[in-house]
Amino acid sequence: MILPTNRLIIWTGIIFIPFSIFVAVVQPSVALIMSIFAALFIIMVIIDAFLSTGRLDGIGIELPEIVRFSKGREGEIPVRILNKGNLLKKIDIAFPLPPELISSSTEKTIELPHDNELSSITWPCRALKRGRAFMTQCYVRVASPLTFWSYRKRMAVQSEIRVYPDLFREKKDITFLFQNRGLGVHSQRLIGKGRDFEQLREYSPGDSYEDIHWKATAKRQYPVTKVFQVERTQEVYIIMDASRMSNRLVNGSKEDKNANSETLTVIEKFITSALIMGLVTERIGDLFGFVAFSNKIERFVRAKRGKGHFNALRDALYTLQPVKASPDFSELITFISLRIRHRALLIFMTSLDDPVLADNFIERISVLSRKHLIIVNNLNAGDVKPVFASPDASTTEDVYRNLGRHMIHQNLKTLEKRLKKRGVGFVLLDNDKMNTQLISQYLNIKQKQQL
Numbered sequence: 001m002i003l004p005t006n007r008l009i010i011w012t013g014i015i016f017i018p019f020s021i022f023v024a025v026v027q028p029s030v031a032l033i034m035s036i037f038a039a040l041f042i043i044m045v046i047i048d049a050f051l052s053t054g055r056l057d058g059i060g061i062e063l064p065e066i067v068r069f070s071k072g073r074e075g076e077i078p079v080r081i082l083n084k085g086n087l088l089k090k091i092d093i094a095f096p097l098p099p100e101l102i103s104s105s106t107e108k109t110i111e112l113p114h115d116n117e118l119s120s121i122t123w124p125c126r127a128l129k130r131g132r133a134f135m136t137q138c139y140v141r142v143a144s145p146l147t148f149w150s151y152r153k154r155m156a157v158q159s160e161i162r163v164y165p166d167l168f169r170e171k172k173d174i175t176f177l178f179q180n181r182g183l184g185v186h187s188q189r190l191i192g193k194g195r196d197f198e199q200l201r202e203y204s205p206g207d208s209y210e211d212i213h214w215k216a217t218a219k220r221q222y223p224v225t226k227v228f229q230v231e232r233t234q235e236v237y238i239i240m241d242a243s244r245m246s247n248r249l250v251n252g253s254k255e256d257k258n259a260n261s262e263t264l265t266v267i268e269k270f271i272t273s274a275l276i277m278g279l280v281t282e283r284i285g286d287l288f289g290f291v292a293f294s295n296k297i298e299r300f301v302r303a304k305r306g307k308g309h310f311n312a313l314r315d316a317l318y319t320l321q322p323v324k325a326s327p328d329f330s331e332l333i334t335f336i337s338l339r340i341r342h343r344a345l346l347i348f349m350t351s352l353d354d355p356v357l358a359d360n361f362i363e364r365i366s367v368l369s370r371k372h373l374i375i376v377n378n379l380n381a382g383d384v385k386p387v388f389a390s391p392d393a394s395t396t397e398d399v400y401r402n403l404g405r406h407m408i409h410q411n412l413k414t415l416e417k418r419l420k421k422r423g424v425g426f427v428l429l430d431n432d433k434m435n436t437q438l439i440s441q442y443l444n445i446k447q448k449q450q451l
Contacts, residue, residue: 001152002049008148015041045148052144052151058084059091061138063159069101069127070166076122077135077159083112083119092141098133100163101125107139127163130268132319135159164318165272167279199227235287235303235342236442238274239332240320241350242267243294247322248351250379250431266379269434270349271317276435277347277442278313281305284446288313293332294323300339327357333364340372345445347438348376353408358415366422373450375425375441378412379434 015038060082069075079093094107103125113119141152200216203223216224240246246267274290281288282305289303290313299316301309327350336346346368352358361376368374416426429437 002052003150003152005143005147005150008045011041011148044146048144048146048148052142052149055088055142055144055151056091056140056153058082058087059140059142059153059155060084061093061140061155061157063135063157065158066160066162069125069161069163070168071127071130071163072166073168074124074126076124079121079123081110081112081119081121083117086112086114086117088112088142089114090142094139094141095123095135096137096139097125098135098161100129100131100133100161101127130163130165130271130318131321132163133161135161162315162318164314165268165275167272167275200224201227233285233287234446235289235340235344236277236281237288237303237340237344237346238277238290239336239346239348239350240267240270240274240290240292241294241327241348242270242292242298242320242322243327244322244324245327245351245354245357246270247324265322266351267320267322269379269431271320273349273435273438274317275310275314277438278310280439280442282310286446290317291332291336292317292320293327293335295325295328296331297335298323300335302339303344329357329361329364333367336368336372344372345442346372346374347441348374350376350378352376352378352415353412355411358411362415362418362422365419365424369423373445374423375427376419377427377429377438377441379429380431 062080062082064078067075067077077095081091081093090109090111092107092109095103097103103123105124108121108123110119110121135157138155138157139152140155141150143150200213201224203212203217203225207225211226213224213226246265248266250264250266250269278288278290285305287303287305288309289301290299291297292299299320301313301316340346350361352361365374412426412428416428419426425441427437427441
């Protein structure tokens, strides 16, 4: 596409308007001479336009195949420019960014080097929304030799933009847990004798009768004792609710107040906490996996460990979005029973504020609680608390709102008692302390060897 520049418009006005008035009013006899000058100018402009059409044939734009960002943080997109033959000195580049990214500059003027056909720049951007997007085109513009025209060309590029949850802000609140004195197998005082069988040995005075291996004793004709060791590597799973309940807004969170990009939802907190738990279990030495569910199983990653496994977790979670459907706990429990065969710690992150969903969950959770250790975490997304815990009730509307929160709080307390009878723990998580509470649950279980 060829477009006129401001220079062409100015020179057209300078040549045609004053001289047309001069020829028509003052000296009509010189009309032929002025017409010749005008014609020469028009021919020059046409030739300049013709020469500008092929100026971008030697220009190529390349982007990385995958560019990774963290939500709410600044990042850069590397751009490589190919200038075959070093024919051009300066070009303008513009990228139509996807809605997930914003940039302070919509286009840039690039000075191309004369001694190298390849050059590179960085395009600063800020990620607004978690997810995946694609950049498929860019626009390049160059001026004509006489700068009367600008030639613009659309070029195809191919780059995948991945916006991950921002773990840096969350890790700052729990930095002490990642230090050697605060986290690690050797720095924890383990309570109990261990549950993992190690070997057999001869009976020693003081050994418990419960530890005697009676079959080996009968075979060898002398007492034999079982020796146990503390089990170091265990399986931990986050069971994440991605149904309609996870699309609710989170009130009073720090990130929601500071970020101007989007409103924080429950599923955003769930995803961030799951990745933080992955880092913690990796440091401890356990295997970590997760299950995301709605009315069906959305994601499943089997428990493993290692840097590559964490990257796989992150890639599986960053595109997860809430589904407009009620959770199907029957489908979930059947799936877990078939796929997770070994005893594991199952940390549920769901919303059981709805009494119907809570009853449905309680009816089916006993199938899993017989084999696995289960903790149910309900995020306090609506500032649920007792009625007298809010001193700011100044209007009738505030009173009714506080009464509604109190009723939900009482229902959750009743739910906690019902789950406790089935051997299932229940915790109402605070918005700002969610990660710390989850990690504390996990460390307490490891210390007491409950798993």
